[in-house]
Structure formats: structure tokens, C-alpha cells
Amino acid sequence: MDLDIDTVRVARTRADCALRPGEAFLGGGTFLYSEPVPAQVTGLVDLMGLGWEPWSVDGSGLRVAGTCTLAELVAGPGSLGAPGPYRGLGIVGECVSALSLSAKVARTATVGGNLALGLPAGSMAGLFVALDARAVIWTPDGGSRELPVADLVTGAGRVDLAPGEVLREVRVPGRALGARTAFRRASLTPTGRTAAMVTGRTLPDGDGPGRVLLVLTASVPVPRAQPIDPGDHEALDRWIDSIAAAGGWYEDTHGTADWRAAMTRRLAHEALDELGGTA
Ligand SMILES: Cc1cc2nc3c(=O)[nH]c(=O)nc-3n(C[C@H](O)[C@H](O)[C@H](O)COP(=O)(O)OP(=O)(O)OC[C@H]3O[C@@H](n4cnc5c(N)ncnc54)[C@H](O)[C@@H]3O)c2cc1C
Known part of the structure; x- marks a missing residue:
């Protein structure tokens, strides 16, 4: 671990997500703290302090927050995947297990961090593309935009996220949940x-x-x-x-x-x- 940074700010509100020069977002930190922090990164903004509800489900579908940990994803949506209206979620546990993570790391690693890395072995992409999910992204100007998760990853380790954009949540439509x-x-x-x-x-x-x-x-x-x-x-x-x-x-x-x-x-x-x- 190479933590050569000057500051860590905990974001509590959307306004706190406005990055200052040299800052990058921190999810669970399981990747950021396992690699040398890039030289240009001098500070981190911890998204976990936003206190987002990890996930919710209703008639319109499933919402999973960017800060939902992989353990929360399995314990929550993953537990709904028995035959019935949510049987499509039956692959959640397998998709999380496809990551070579210990249970300890899975309790910290987030869905948003996995998608934002865009690694080929990032199984959250395979899960959410299969479920026809859309990514909701907060833009630095205070707005938001949406795109299919299928279009989020643009190359190995490359994603369609501009500097300062936060992966707020992924939305799975109700029609995919029962498939x-x-x-x-x-x-x-x-x-x-x-x-x-x-x-x-x-x-x-x-x-x-x-x-x-x-x-x-x-x-x-x-x-x-x-x-x-x-x-x-x-x-x-x-x-x-x-x-x-x-x-x-x-x-x-x-x-x-x-x-x-x-x-x-x-x-x-x-x-x-x-x-x-x-x-
Ligand atoms: C032992 C080990 C094994 C691993 N195996 C795998 C594997 O098999 N496959 C794999 O894909 N990964 C793997 N990883 C990498 C990593 O742990 C996971 O991808 C994890 O899901 C990343 O989530 P995180 O919240 O810890 O991300 P972080 O480390 O906090 O952040 C990762 C990147 O995403 C950005 N980010 C985080 N959250 C958001 C957000 N909401 N919006 C915008 N940007 C955001 C950060 O700025 C950073 O650039 C492994 C890591 C370890 C330590």
C-alpha cells in the first residue's frame, strides 16, 4: 500500500462531491489501497459518507447504489433470486463469487468501484448488462446522465466517466427481474x-x-x-x-x-x- 496523499475528505452531501484539484473518489478502497496511488492524485473524497441506501426494489425495478458493497449485494438482492418475481437475481451470488476477493474484501469493495474500474474481470458489468441495467451518473455541474451499463465500459480499464463524475446507482428494470x-x-x-x-x-x-x-x-x-x-x-x-x-x-x-x-x-x-x- 502506498498512501502518498495529503487529504481524505468524507463526502456527506452532493456539494462535497465537487472534486478539488488533485482529488479522486474513494469507494471501498480495495483497489486504490492495493495499488500505488497515481502521482497526480493528492487527495481522496470518500463516497461512503454519503450514506446512500445500498439497494431498494419496487414495481419499477431494482436500484443499487454505487456505494453498495458486494457483501450487501449478495445478502440483499442476491437473496431474492429464488423462483418468483425476482428470479433473475439468481445470478447475483455467482457474479460476486466470480471476483477473486476474500469475504473480508467483499465487505468493503463496492459495486460502483468495480464498474468504475472497467476491468475485464469486473463481474458487475456482466451481471448488470445481462439484467439490462442503466447507470445513473452525477455530473460535476449538478446534473445527471444515464447510459446503459453495456456502454459504460469502453476498453480494458477504461470507462465512460469524466473526471468528477460519480456513479450514483444502477437501475435494473422490473421486466428483467423476473426473467x-x-x-x-x-x-x-x-x-x-x-x-x-x-x-x-x-x-x-x-x-x-x-x-x-x-x-x-x-x-x-x-x-x-x-x-x-x-x-x-x-x-x-x-x-x-x-x-x-x-x-x-x-x-x-x-x-x-x-x-x-x-x-x-x-x-x-x-x-x-x-x-x-x-x-
Ligand atoms: C485481492 C483482490 C482481488 C481482486 N480481484 C478482482 C477481480 O477479480 N476483478 C475485479 O474487477 N477487481 C478485482 N479487484 C479490484 C477491486 O477490489 C474490485 O474491483 C472492487 O470492486 C473495487 O471497488 P472499491 O469500492 O474498493 O473501489 P476503490 O478502490 O474505492 O476505487 C476504484 C476506482 O473506482 C473509482 N470509484 C469508486 N467508486 C466510484 C463511484 N461511485 N463513482 C465513480 N468512481 C468511483 C475510484 O476513484 C477508483 O478509481 C481485486 C482487489 C483485490 C485487493
Whole structure:
């Protein structure tokens, strides 16, 4: 840990979120305190002091605050995912477990911090893209903007967040909560960093009878989502084949590109079978 900073301010109000020169936001700090703080960062603004309700659910859907910890996400929304109106949340626990975090770190790490990092192995993107969520972002001028979580990550470790913008919450629409969802992951070792992750959801019949949405993360630099007809494994293969040309597969010490591509293909076919009703 290299804490070469001058100040930490605890934000209590929105006005406190106005960054001063050299300041950056602090969520749980599990990433910031595990890496050397960038030289230009001389102060941190702790968002946890805002006291946001971690999550809430009603007829319009689920809201998860940027400061909701991963442990709170599992204990709250994750516990609702039994068969019933919230069965889509059945993948919450698996998506949190896909992060190579101890229980202690999961009690501190936040949903907002995970999304704001935009790491390929940041499984909150795979979760919330599968659930068709939108990100609500506070802008420094006092306004806010929204975008699909699918568009938030723009590259490996890059996100569509301007300096001073706060990821306030993610909103999952009610229609996604009752869908069937699927989860698959692969890593080089059982407790290793996720190298390929496939999440998916059944789509409403208006999108085509029995269609499913499949989402790839961890093996690709940005989340990729595609609707597929039930049982259409040829279409799925064509989509997977197209990824090498369109941005390619991600590669690092946690898996080669070829291996990730092969794992992703296998996991995606399994998820299509599960959601398409043939498994
Ligand atoms: C042992 C270990 C294993 C890990 N494994 C993984 C892994 O498998 N996959 C993975 O993705 N990560 C992993 N991480 C990194 C990190 O712990 C997680 O991504 C975590 O979810 C980050 O959340 P945080 O609240 O601690 O973020 P912080 O460290 O507080 O912040 C991270 C970044 O996000 C910004 N930020 C935080 N909250 C907001 C917000 N609401 N709005 C705008 N910007 C914000 C901060 O300014 C900073 O740039 C790991 C870390 C450790 C220590």
C-alpha cells in the first residue's frame, strides 16, 4: 500500500462531491489501497459518507447504489433470486463469487468501484448488462446522465466517466427481474481470476419467442451482448467467430486469447441450452 496523499475528505452531501484539484473518489478502497496511488492524485473524497441506501426494489425495478458493497449485494438482492418475481437475481451470488476477493474484501469493495474500474474481470458489468441495467451518473455541474451499463465500459480499464463524475446507482428494470438468468465462468485455477464469463437472460416474447440475451465478459475487453434464438447454436458460433475481428479477445497472465475464446464458446453454448430450454 502506498498512501502518498495529503487529504481524505468524507463526502456527506452532493456539494462535497465537487472534486478539488488533485482529488479522486474513494469507494471501498480495495483497489486504490492495493495499488500505488497515481502521482497526480493528492487527495481522496470518500463516497461512503454519503450514506446512500445500498439497494431498494419496487414495481419499477431494482436500484443499487454505487456505494453498495458486494457483501450487501449478495445478502440483499442476491437473496431474492429464488423462483418468483425476482428470479433473475439468481445470478447475483455467482457474479460476486466470480471476483477473486476474500469475504473480508467483499465487505468493503463496492459495486460502483468495480464498474468504475472497467476491468475485464469486473463481474458487475456482466451481471448488470445481462439484467439490462442503466447507470445513473452525477455530473460535476449538478446534473445527471444515464447510459446503459453495456456502454459504460469502453476498453480494458477504461470507462465512460469524466473526471468528477460519480456513479450514483444502477437501475435494473422490473421486466428483467423476473426473467430466467444463467451464469458460467472459467479460470485457470478454481480460485483464480475469472478469464471467461457468460451471463444471460431470457428476453420478453416481444423480442422474439424464447429469445435469450447472452453477455460475454472477462475474455473480451468490453462487455459484448447478443440476442440469440433458442437452440440456434449456428448463430451463436457465427457471433463468437466475429469477435476475433471486432476488437478481439482479451489476453493477460490469467489466460491466452485462444484459450479464452474456446472457453467462452463452450460456456456460451451451455448458457444457450440452459436458457433456451434444451437443457
Ligand atoms: C485481492 C483482490 C482481488 C481482486 N480481484 C478482482 C477481480 O477479480 N476483478 C475485479 O474487477 N477487481 C478485482 N479487484 C479490484 C477491486 O477490489 C474490485 O474491483 C472492487 O470492486 C473495487 O471497488 P472499491 O469500492 O474498493 O473501489 P476503490 O478502490 O474505492 O476505487 C476504484 C476506482 O473506482 C473509482 N470509484 C469508486 N467508486 C466510484 C463511484 N461511485 N463513482 C465513480 N468512481 C468511483 C475510484 O476513484 C477508483 O478509481 C481485486 C482487489 C483485490 C485487493
